[in-house]
Amino acid sequence: MTDSGLQPVDNEADCFHDECGVFGIFGKPEAATVVTLGLHALQHRGQEAAGIVAFDGQQFSVERHVGLIGDTFTKRSVMDRLPGDRAIGHNRYSTTGGEGLRNIQPFFAEFAGGGFAISHNGNITNALTLQSELQKRGSIFSSTSDTEVILHLIATSEKTRIVPKFIEAISKLEGAYSLVGLSEKKMIGARDPLGIRPLCIGDLDGAYILASETCALDIIGARFVRDVAPGEVVVITSTGIESHFPFDKKSPRLCIFEYVYFARPDSNIEGRNVYEARKKIGEELARECPVDADVIIPVPDSGTPAAIGFAQQANLPFELGIIRNHYVGRTFIAPSSAIRHMGVKLKLNPNRNMIEGKRVVLVDDSIVRGTTSQKIVKLVREAGAREVHMRIASPPTMSSCFYGVDTPEKSKLLASRMSVSDMADFIRVDSLGFVSIDGLYRAIREPGRNAECPQFCDACFTGDYPTTLTDQEDYVNLRSMSLLANNG
Numbered sequence: 001m002t003d004s005g006l007q008p009v010d011n012e013a014d015c016f017h018d019e020c021g022v023f024g025i026f027g028k029p030e031a032a033t034v035v036t037l038g039l040h041a042l043q044h045r046g047q048e049a050a051g052i053v054a055f056d057g058q059q060f061s062v063e064r065h066v067g068l069i070g071d072t073f074t075k076r077s078v079m080d081r082l083p084g085d086r087a088i089g090h091n092r093y094s095t096t097g098g099e100g101l102r103n104i105q106p107f108f109a110e111f112a113g114g115g116f117a118i119s120h121n122g123n124i125t126n127a128l129t130l131q132s133e134l135q136k137r138g139s140i141f142s143s144t145s146d147t148e149v150i151l152h153l154i155a156t157s158e159k160t161r162i163v164p165k166f167i168e169a170i171s172k173l174e175g176a177y178s179l180v181g182l183s184e185k186k187m188i189g190a191r192d193p194l195g196i197r198p199l200c201i202g203d204l205d206g207a208y209i210l211a212s213e214t215c216a217l218d219i220i221g222a223r224f225v226r227d228v229a230p231g232e233v234v235v236i237t238s239t240g241i242e243s244h245f246p247f248d249k250k251s252p253r254l255c256i257f258e259y260v261y262f263a264r265p266d267s268n269i270e271g272r273n274v275y276e277a278r279k280k281i282g283e284e285l286a287r288e289c290p291v292d293a294d295v296i297i298p299v300p301d302s303g304t305p306a307a308i309g310f311a312q313q314a315n316l317p318f319e320l321g322i323i324r325n326h327y328v329g330r331t332f333i334a335p336s337s338a339i340r341h342m343g344v345k346l347k348l349n350p351n352r353n354m355i356e357g358k359r360v361v362l363v364d365d366s367i368v369r370g371t372t373s374q375k376i377v378k379l380v381r382e383a384g385a386r387e388v389h390m391r392i393a394s395p396p397t398m399s400s401c402f403y404g405v406d407t408p409e410k411s412k413l414l415a416s417r418m419s420v421s422d423m424a425d426f427i428r429v430d431s432l433g434f435v436s437i438d439g440l441y442r443a444i445r446e447p448g449r450n451a452e453c454p455q456f457c458d459a460c461f462t463g464d465y466p467t468t469l470t471d472q473e474d475y476v477n478l479r480s481m482s483l484l485a486n487n488g
Contacts, residue, residue: 020105020404021045021212022119022199024088024180026187026236028207032061032082035089036073038209038216043069044264045121045212046091049104053117053182056084060115064104088182088210090119093406102143106182109151113162116154118181120147121212122197123404125175126470150179162186163235167246170233174468176255176403176457178228180210187236194253194466195230196403196457198269201241208236213267227270230254253466255403256456259444260394261302261365262405272444275305280443281393281435282309282363289433290314291361291389295354297321299364299376306393307363316361321354321383322376344375356384362429366394368407370414373427381428390427392434395461396420402469407460437461 021042025034032054039050050072051064061082065072069091072078090105108117124130127146130153135141139152153169154162162183170179176196181188189210191199202209202217203225211217214224228234230252233244255262258269265275285306296318298307311318325347360380367373373390380388396415401407410416414423424432435443437458444456459465 031087046093054087122176128471193231278305279309282306284439286313300324350383
């Protein structure tokens with residue numbers, strides 16, 4: 001979710017970031033410890049900050065910290081401050097202007113009927129409008145996150161019980177959301193009517209779990225129960241789980257980029273294994289964009305499954321020709337301009353023995369601005385490649401995302417202003433190819449699978465936005481003034 005309700009941009013980033021992972025458990029002693037493990041498994045969905053809210057039957061406890069889960073919530077002093085058998089948590093990715101404790105989730109508030117905490121993955125595209133209406137009625141906001149809008153809508157609802165309040169609040173939202181809420185007696189989960197962002201249900205020895213991905217269930221040994229359906233509200237109490245469908249049913253539009261990049265390869269999203277889907281995309285890519293070459297090399301790590309599929313379909317060797325240093329982070333890069341200028345070399349190093357004298361095909365998941373691709377191609381050429389071709393396991397990214405994914409504005413996207421041929425010249429490859437949108441669908445939507453999702457949200461490739469973008473004009477104006485902050 002984002003500052004003031006629409007998706008901001010990182011003006012320097014040359015990759016996509018999903019904004020946030022959510023996790024909750026109800027009815028398990030030392031629940032916060034389980035949430036910590038779940039968030040650790042979801043760390044790929046947000047690395048800048050994390051928070052946990054727990055309830056022990058008497059009071060809520062809140063801990064929110066900047067940094068990775070393993071650097072903050074593994075401290076005994078922190079976990080001792082989070083007692084209780086129910087808790088929810090959140091991983092956050094932020095961009096320009098979004099740092100600071102006030103934007104870290106879960107958000108917590110004391111309502112007239114008791115405390116309530118909420119975590120959110122997605123983006124509310126009418127949050128600016130809703131915030132303005134709430135402020136005119138006297139609401140005071142303490143963050144720049146669209147998630148706080150949801151809290152105010154719940155607080156100002158004239159319904160008397162928390163579940164009707166919650167449903168009334170989310171009925172006013174546009175955009176994408178997967179929510180996990182916690183009251184004194186209930187844990188509540190919800191997906192928007194199109195199911196753009198994922199959310200699943202698990203069971204750990206009788207304790208119900210809500211999580212963004214199934215990999216968070218695996219780490220704690222929980223059993224996958226099912227996905228939360230698009231438009232569904234699930235209410236978990238000490239007596240079990242109940243389901244509500246308060247909205248008119250719509251054709252689901254799960255974000256297709258979950259399969260391309262965002263989700264962990266070992267997760268299953270809507271009945272489809274992500275790793276398997278990425279291999280299938282690579283196979284389609286090899287069929288659509290064949291190339292006479294000697295070796296297939298992934299751009300680590302997100303390009304690896306697609307590169308395996310490409311190599312198998314093309315009957316060419318697959319090699320790890322680029323090695324990634326996993327121990328380079330922002331804190332290392334930031335202090336010195338001299339180090340910053342080393343750029344991609346800090347993170348990626350060519351394996352010369354696999355490259356020298358060969359015709360190389362680099363497989364990556366996407367091209368955003370193209371600057372990182374330029375540097376990777378240069379590395380491979382300097383390692384002695386005779387030819388360098390690039391194949392991309394997604395269609396050209398033409399449009400910005402407004403549903404919880406950090407993307408540059410449209411004018412900054414390379415594919416929005418260049419032809420494929422011009423892009424090839426820009427990144428200095430001998431040839432460039434993208435999987436088609438039809439090929440992407442063929443890879444992901446196999447017969448007998450994804451039956452409930454005949455179409456995905458593919459707006460970043462097609463410009464076909466499945467919801468109203470009420471605040472888009474205001475968002476563009478605010479973005480130009482660098483006022484927006486991304487919170488998950």
